[in-house]
Amino acid sequence: MDMKMSSMNNLFNPRSVAVIGASENPAKLGFHVMLSLTKGGFPGMVIPINPGSKEILGLKTFPSITELPYEIDLAIVVLPARMVPAIFEECLAKGVKGMVLITAGFKEIEDPEGADLHEQLANIVNRAHVPVIGPNTFGMINLHAKLNASFTPEFSLLEKGIIGLVSQSGGMCHLLSFMAMRDDIGFSKIVGIGNRLNVDFAQMVDYLMQDPDTDVIALYMEGIDRPRQLIHTAKTYRGKKPIIAYKTGIGDIGNRASRSHTGSLAGRGEIYSGAFSQAGILALNDVEAFLDTAKALAASPLPDGAGVAVLSSQAGPGIAAADICQTGGLDAVSFTQETQQRINDILPPLALRTNPVDMGPAWYDSEAVVGILQAVMGDENVAGILLFMMFASANVDSIKGLSFLLKETGQNKPLITCLSAPPGIWDEHVKQLEEAAVLVNFPTPERAARVMVNLNRYRNLMISQW
């Protein structure tokens, strides 16, 4: 159904939250939801609802939402499935503006009663145009509002960022978040849409396209009930913000598992792939490529062509990346005469000075590296730069110098790198270059090269006519 922006805004930015099924028992999800809300620093009111408790985590607890002396914007429901319809009616009567339904046991179960309950709930909330995240979800997080409406308090450890993640799988949201924590990648919102009572991918894309905190939209999906609605919505906003999608359940086995998981058939990969292209959605095919590409889209300009320069302080990583560039539709272009002359002035004739450039002889010399980088940055044939450097004792000064010199270099072309160093020793230098938005770094040359391929694929999607 269509969701008003104001309803979605209330859902993600509530002033007060009631947890229906709050608990002080760590074996219950209602306990962990309470932890998430209280430990996550949410500045609004948090009200536990449980007829059997007086107080949970130091907060006064009420027997039901009906008797509350406060207005409630968001209700998080963690009760057994059969109790949910009555609770939903109470919530609507109370004027609740949005809900997160963590409970499982609806459409995804074999018993047809589950599907009936699902329909019943949809009818209740759709009548009132109240958006519901779930059922069968861990919840959702709005890092900009410090709202952790999930049963995983650790989501609050994530940095605030501009990537909005919408996922059909809670496991994938957890995995992607743990990966993002390791790499300091931030999110605006993380939404486990679960079995999608009335908030599906289309509604989330519509909302995130208008959300000022979100610049990149990342979708993890297994099956979609209304693919045309998503495609239509994505087309409407085409070019406004990048959308990437990782779709699993492509093989027969995965597809069967997907049906059981979220109650919908996953469907053939090729059908999605064509539809995604038409809608300007960039399809990716594993969690690493998905997160890497989201990170790059959030931090880097797009290339304005397929021409790349491959600069490598040690030749091996450059050769590995060149293979990937070539099969991925990128072009290791010839430099202009001026660029080539500047590189020839810096590097001795024993190095490969054409593209890819083997900076081996200058591997310890940051002025030489930055000189080559600046020449290539200014080259009209070059749309993006891949830079590979491994740092250790003998050449660590080159990265220290790089930090200093690169800050002077304005750049509007993607600089995608694999700068690697022994952990705990010089990682900080690389981190600083990323924080200064000078470059976007990845752990391997292949992942860096695939990111450049994907940035160029996205550019191609945007310029093609449908």
Place this chain on the structure above:
Amino acid sequence: MDMKMSSMNNLFNPRSVAVIGASENPAKLGFHVMLSLTKGGFPGMVIPINPGSKEILGLKTFPSITELPYEIDLAIVVLPARMVPAIFEECLAKGVKGMVLITAGFKEIEDPEGADLHEQLANIVNRAHVPVIGPNTFGMINLHAKLNASFTPEFSLLEKGIIGLVSQSGGMCHLLSFMAMRDDIGFSKIVGIGNRLNVDFAQMVDYLMQDPDTDVIALYMEGIDRPRQLIHTAKTYRGKKPIIAYKTGIGDIGNRASRSHTGSLAGRGEIYSGAFSQAGILALNDVEAFLDTAKALAASPLPDGAGVAVLSSQAGPGIAAADICQTGGLDAVSFTQETQQRINDILPPLALRTNPVDMGPAWYDSEAVVGILQAVMGDENVAGILLFMMFASANVDSIKGLSFLLKETGQNKPLITCLSAPPGIWDEHVKQLEEAAVLVNFPTPERAARVMVNLNRYRNLMISQW
């Protein structure tokens, strides 16, 4: 050329090492080589050679190797290319048993003088059957002997292990080592064979096959001068120890860069791929898959069939992995009736209890997880198990219990996992399970699934007839 085992043993296990071109100037590689030898804990004698110094890093320095009052097993040479022939003659006269030639500027340079010098050096050492690592290398490391004969002291931070890495690219050795440090993956030896004066891949495979410290041989290559020699050597030892190879320089661009890097054409990927299969060498195509597969071969039994069980505490990762299993030639087999009954007893009917198994309803219950795992481990249809679990506040007890319960479970089938948790919080539990050799863990479900595919590919290589 053929190398006697005793010569290679002396090279990698010297009692005394001379550094010809040692320096106290941190801008010189000869300084960093001295750091590597002294800081790495090498128990033998280290003798710096430099006519301009009396002492380097507190060690008495000699003007030349000729005048030394000691026997020298290994000479590391870090002098300009044109000085090397005379130094080689001095080393042979002194009775040196092996050499590491770090110096670049031989066959890989455009000037034909480089190739001439290379030939000249080869003639000198081959006459005396003295093995040389290099030229154009960072050096080599024998972690079991605490010998760091390289210009990168940080290699000594690596754990001792059973993977022998042989690489044409110093950059790749550095990168792989830094990745391995992050994941506590150990090596027996790391050898940068560079431009291969007389120790090429074939000689290294021959040596490592007989090296008691090495159980897995990992080769990174760009081009090979004598591919038939490698194939022949690998065939001779077929089945004794797994060999994996990552070959780059497959596209035209990479190939061109490879020629410049190490003086040899990389050649078409397909040709290598066929030859590798015949020789029982498992080909891989990026540094992650290369290191992941080496880690698994070092830590896990091989599957004895293509049948896998996919167990997932949250369905999403299982679905992603099932797609990869299916395209990679693995089979999510049907369980025996007995196994299926045990699983049905543990999981409620609302879960997908056939393969892949969605353990969602038991995600917080380690006894249920271990019960399913044990049932599947004992199933005759199952040759390998993929297990995916994401841990956080609500289900952390399940991994704590898993550690305890799994130790009771003997297992002779590969258990390849993606167990992930917020960094710095519960990583230690996963680490303990890996250290107890119960499972082999990877950061994403796709990487875990690809590892199982590659273990099965290796099994297929071993059973096929050529």
